[in-house]
Amino acid sequence: MIVSFSNSSDLLWLPVYSINDRIHESSFYIVLGCFQIVIYCFTGYVIIRTCSIFLRIKLFHENINILMAWFLCQWFEAILAKCVIIPYQTGMIQIGQDPRKTYFNWWTDNRTEMLIVKDKKEIWSLYVSSCFMWHYIWSVMFGPVVVGVERLCATYYIQDYENSRRRQIPIILILVTNLITIPYAYLVINDQIPFMIAYGQCVMNAAIVFFGYIIGFRINVIWRERMDSDQNRYSLARKFQVEENIRYLLVARKLVFVVVIYLSLSLILLISLVFGYFDGFEIVFVHILDNVILS
Secondary structure (H helix, E strand, O other): OEEEEOOEEEEEEOOOOEEOOHHHHOHHHHHHHHHHHHHHHHHHHHHHHHHHHHHHHOOOOHHHHHHHHHHHHOHHHHHHHHHHHHHHHHOOOOOOOOOOOOEEOOOOOOHHHOEEEOOHHHHHHHHHHHHHHHHHHHHHHHHHHHHHHHHHHHHHOOOOOOOOOOOHHHHHHHHHHHHHHHHHHHHHHOOOOOHHHHHHHHHHHHHHHHHHHHHHHHHHHHHHHHHHHOHHHOOHHHHHHHHHHHHHHHHHHHHHHHHHHHHHHHHHHHHHHHOOOOOOOHHHHHHHHHHHHOO
C-alpha cells in the first residue's frame, strides 16, 4: 500500500494490500480468520520445537544451529507486526481522508489509488509495525544467503572448524544481516528504493542461494576426492569437516529447492499483483501471498 501525505510529497510503502476493507466482516472471513489463528499457533509451536531441537541435538556445528534458530524465531516478529496491522486492514481502525473508502493496492505511482493521510502521526502504529514486517521480509530474503556464507566459513576453516567454536562467526553474520535489512526496511517503507530495484534484489538473492548451494557442494566433493587420492592432504579434522559440509548440503538439498520455490512464488505473486495480472481475483491471491510471507 502506497501512502501519501496531504501536506507533503513524501510517500510510504506499507506491506499491506488493503486498508479499511469491510469484507473481512463477512462470516466466511471470520471462519477463515479463526482457522488462520489455529495455523499460526501451530506454526509458532513448530518453530519453538524446531529451535530447541537445533540447539539441543547439535546435529551440525553450533554456529549454523544458532543462525537457523535466529532466523526461525524472527517469524514471531512478523506475527506480532501482523497483529497490529490487521485492525487497519479490516477497518476496525479507519484511516484516510475518507475513512469509509476501501483502498486496494500493493504498489502504485498513481496518486488517486494511494491512501492519503494528514501526517505520519495518524498512522504511527501502522508505520512502526510495517517497519518490523519489512525487516522480517528482508531477513527472509537474506537469511538463506547468510546461512550459505556460514558454510563457506566452514569450508575456509576446514582444518579445525569443527574443533573450534568461533562463536564470533554467527554473531558477526547476524549483525551484518541486520545492518543490511534494517536500512533496507527503512528505505523501502519510505519508498526510497524503486520497486524494480527491490524486486531485483530479491531475485538476485534467490539466484545466489541456488547457485551458491551448487558451488559449495561441488567444492566440498572436490576436497573429499583430493583427500582420498592424496594422503598428504588428509587430516582427521579436515576429513570430518568436509563430511559434515557434504552431509549438511545433502540434508539441505530439499530445503534449498523449497527456499528457491518459496522466494520465486512470492516474487511472482507480488509482481503479478502490482501489474494487475489477477484482475478480479486480487483478494484471493493477496490472501495467498499474505500467508506465503508468514509461512
